[in-house]
Amino acid sequence: MTQEVVTQYYRAPEILMGARHYSAAVDVWSVGCIFGELLGRRILFQAQSPVQQLELITELLGTPTLEDMRHACEGARTHMLRRAPKPPSLSALYTLSTHATHEAVHLLCQMLVFDPDKRISVIDALAHPYVDEGRLRYHSCMCKCCYTPSAGMRQYAAEFEPSAQQPFDDLWERKLTSVQQVKEEMHKFIAEQLQTGRVPLCINPQSAAFKSFASFSRQAMKKFQSEMKKRRVAALEQLQQQQQQQQQQQQQQLLQQCGQLIGSNSVDRIKLNRGAPLGAAALAPPVGMTAQ
Numbered sequence: 001m002t003q004e005v006v007t008q009y010y011r012a013p014e015i016l017m018g019a020r021h022y023s024a025a026v027d028v029w030s031v032g033c034i035f036g037e038l039l040g041r042r043i044l045f046q047a048q049s050p051v052q053q054l055e056l057i058t059e060l061l062g063t064p065t066l067e068d069m070r071h072a073c074e075g076a077r078t079h080m081l082r083r084a085p086k087p088p089s090l091s092a093l094y095t096l097s098t099h100a101t102h103e104a105v106h107l108l109c110q111m112l113v114f115d116p117d118k119r120i121s122v123i124d125a126l127a128h129p130y131v132d133e134g135r136l137r138y139h140s141c142m143c144k145c146c147y148t149p150s151a152g153m154r155q156y157a158a159e160f161e162p163s164a165q166q167p168f169d170d171l172w173e174r175k176l177t178s179v180q181q182v183k184e185e186m187h188k189f190i191a192e193q194l195q196t197g198r199v200p201l202c203i204n205p206q207s208a209a210f211k212s213f214a215s216f217s218r219q220a221m222k223k224f225q226s227e228m229k230k231r232r233v234a235a236l237e238q239l240q241q242q243q244q245q246q247q248q249q250q251q252q253q254l255l256q257q258c259g260q261l262i263g264s265n266s267v268d269r270i271k272l273n274r275g276a277p278l279g280a281a282a283l284a285p286p287v288g289m290t291a292q
Contacts, residue, residue, distance in 0.1 A: 008053055009033065009043050013064075014116050016054045017072030017080075025116035028125065032111025039104065040096035054080075061114050062088030068115040103130035126161065135160050 012029035014022055036044040045060075047053040058064070063085040069077045093105045107130045110120035125131065139146050145157040176182050205211075 008050060009046055011050070011053065012116065013054060013057055013114050014071045016050050016057075017069065017076035019071040019073070021071070023116060024122065025119045028111055028119050028122060029116075031125075032108055035104075035111065036093070036096060036108055039093075039100050039108070057114070058083075058086050060089055060092065061112065062086050064114040068118075071116065101130070103128070103133065107131070 010030040010033040012022070012026040015026060033044050045053055045056045047056050058080075063083070064080065066077070066081075069080060072080075090105075090109055093108055094100055107120075107125065107128045110128075111125065113119040120128075139156060139160055140154070143157075145162075146154060148154040172185075176185065
């Protein structure tokens, strides 16, 4: 399994320590990090690297035991045991905010547990007194499922916890067993969207992120065009140099051939006049020339 499944700041310790398998408990940890961020108005574990991320976690939770690290890889366990043991400092969670009640800190402590098997489950977290209190407040004045008649007591819904009319079915995801299969399914989905005239990705051109991206794209395009122009000029100059070199080589070859031809004719002329007197042979003009 990939270790990039969660953004680093909200990544569970078992993922940071190279666990080969993980469960929905990693999401409980992430929700706990977000919950702590809402209370303290700052990121709970904000580090520059996964190793530093793990250090911040141990500063709060303390050094884990071997049992708590049973899902980690051998290298991560060895690294953790080599370091000086740290005691837990969960009491620091009470200083996150003046609104951090005992119930809120209790739920947060149960979410931020090093061992995923000891971490609170989603069902138990929804039944926690802190969430139950918030649920009662929500249904007292903000929900649309409960109502208060013009004269009388408020009428509450039978179930405070909302349920979807059609529960989410992750069967399609569980059928994906390889990267190639995921690629094929994504290609199939995009093709179906295009055939029906639906665009799978919508871009908001008014957003600040798009404007920044567009500005960067224009600068990158100008830089690319300038670079391509330089390359074309350099390629043209190189081609011209090659053509000049070829012309010079052809001229040299032609001159050599002419020199060889002239030398050969002179030798033949001497051979033809070998029987003549020395003076006549010396005075005989070369082939192609007329004596004056």
